[in-house]
Amino acid sequence: MADDTSLTEDQIDLAALNDDDLVAQMHDDIYDGLADEISEGVRILLDRGWEAQKILNAALVEGMRIVGIDFRDGILFVPEVLMSANAMKAGMAVLQPLLSASNAPRIGKIVIGTVKGDIHDIGKNLVAMMMEGAGFEVVDLGINQSVDDYLAALEEHKPDILGMSALLTTTMPYMKAVIDALTEKGLRSDYIVLVGGAPVNQEFADAIGADGYGRDAATAVEIALEQMSHRQGSIIAADV
DSSP states (O other): OHHHHHHHHHTOOGGGSOHHHHHHHHHHHHHHTOHHHHHHHHHHHHHTTOOHHHHIIIIIIHHHHHHHHHHHTTSSOHHHHHHHHHHHHHHHHHHHHHHHHHTOOOSEEEEEEEETTOOOOHHHHHHHHHHHHTTEEEEEEEEEEOHHHHHHHHHHHOOSEEEEEOOSTTTTTHHHHHHHHHHHTTOGGGSEEEEEOTTOOHHHHHHHTOSEEESSHHHHHHHHHHHHHHHHHHHHHHHO
């Protein structure tokens, strides 16, 4: 019976589905990490006159939101989420030129990197992918980032959010060094600082003066959106 089901799924004609069913199928395909099917689905929706931003939000971001919830709840694990992220990336590759050409509004910009002494990046990569899917412009600095690296990136890219990741208990204190450097230069209030990683918790984030702690990629996106909403509300209030 399992083989029969597999054959049935393989034989799904995406082009024969109506829009609602196609989007629902794309959610399933992201969940299952089917990159080719996602690329095909994106192209079909584009051919039907869907705007790139609508496809991004309705099909890709919503699909990854479902993945993020199950990852947070322990139903999915890192290898499966990476496959889902790669499927979404395939769809983004089709949409990106159109999104850039349309000057679609971005929610905000985030600079993200793993701190000095730490070369682990799977969690950071998941956060970066889901942030991009949620509508953020993401500048991924990579691993082993020093205070000077972060400061240079902030000066160059002028983001709304600084995200720092650490997987080791020996490297997580470096997050405080970065925040302290921002404070010393009078720049701390210019950025929302989010931290995360396996050894990090809310107590540590509060102690070092971070604005938020993401225990997983889905939570990190939720906090980023919440913080951006608060910041934009404060800016509007200040202008009134």
